[in-house]
Amino acid sequence: MANPFGEKNIGPWEGQQVEYIPLDDLVLWTENPRDPLDGDYTNDDVIRRATDGRNEKQWQLSKLSKEMGDRFDLSELPTVCRIDDGPKYRVYDGNRRVILAMLRKAGLTTEGQQQLVPPDFPDPIPCNVCDEETALENVERKHRGNGSWKQYERDRFMFDYRGGPKTVLIRLEELIKAVTKWPALNMRYVEDDVFNK
Numbered sequence: 001m002a003n004p005f006g007e008k009n010i011g012p013w014e015g016q017q018v019e020y021i022p023l024d025d026l027v028l029w030t031e032n033p034r035d036p037l038d039g040d041y042t043n044d045d046v047i048r049r050a051t052d053g054r055n056e057k058q059w060q061l062s063k064l065s066k067e068m069g070d071r072f073d074l075s076e077l078p079t080v081c082r083i084d085d086g087p088k089y090r091v092y093d094g095n096r097r098v099i100l101a102m103l104r105k106a107g108l109t110t111e112g113q114q115q116l117v118p119p120d121f122p123d124p125i126p127c128n129v130c131d132e133e134t135a136l137e138n139v140e141r142k143h144r145g146n147g148s149w150k151q152y153e154r155d156r157f158m159f160d161y162r163g164g165p166k167t168v169l170i171r172l173e174e175l176i177k178a179v180t181k182w183p184a185l186n187m188r189y190v191e192d193d194v195f196n197k
Contacts, residue, residue: 004148018077020124023105026098027083027090031162033153034058034095047099051116057183062116064096071120072101079138080127089127092135093142101125124125136161150186152179168195 026045030037035049035058050059078094091098101121107119128138140162143149149157149170159163169191172178179186 001131015134017129018126019129020122020125021089021127021129022124023098023101023112023121025088026078026080026102026125026127027088028095028098029091031160032095035147036156043102046095047102049088050096050099051103058153059096061096061097062098065100065116065118066091068097068100068119072097072122072125074126077126077128080129080134081132081135082129091127092132093139096148097121099127151188152186155191165189 004124026043030041030046035055035179037046037049049055050061056062076094076097078098079092080089080094081092083090100116100118101123103116104118104121106121130138139157143157144154152173155164155167155169158167159166159170169179169185172185173180184190
């Protein structure tokens with residue numbers, strides 16, 4: 001896409017550009033704090049995990065597909081980074097949207113409990129392509145204060161990627177899997193008001 005301001009990018013736009021990328025060239029972020037996976041996993045593994053019903057509270061794909069309506073809104077571009085100068089791109093922000101696009105492309109919908117009917121998506125899909133630091137800044141901006149992550153996911157992201165402290169929720173999860181066992185703990189007021197100094 002041509003830069004409307006001339007050849008050289010300026011200011012905060014430097015290093016970001018919109019590119020149309022085939023869905024087959026997008027790699028879902030397995031370390032996504034929403035539901036991280038350790039080890040080597042494929043897009044299919046991530047999609048299976050996101051749609052198997054056990055993780056619906058983290059992914060909320062059916063809710064997102066209903067909110068999106070019949071077609072993808074171009075104001076919500078996935079944020080991606082090229083992987084090792086190769087043809088593939090890692091999706092840092094927009095994993096749920098890309099999963100819906102991949103499901104739609106595969107012709108997969110689920111009726112019943114989740115009632116997942118993905119909206120129409122373009123393929124190739126427009127993406128915000130940038131370097132990893134810019135992608136992490138974008139993820140932080142969208143998810144730190146609100147967004148679709150709960151408190152533990154925000155804490156985990158800030159600790160793992162932004163140099164934040166190891167919070168009480170992180171320590172309790174590491175020690176006794178407290179957030180996994182008692183999801184009601186995964187709220188900001190619990191961390192701020194109940195587990196205070």
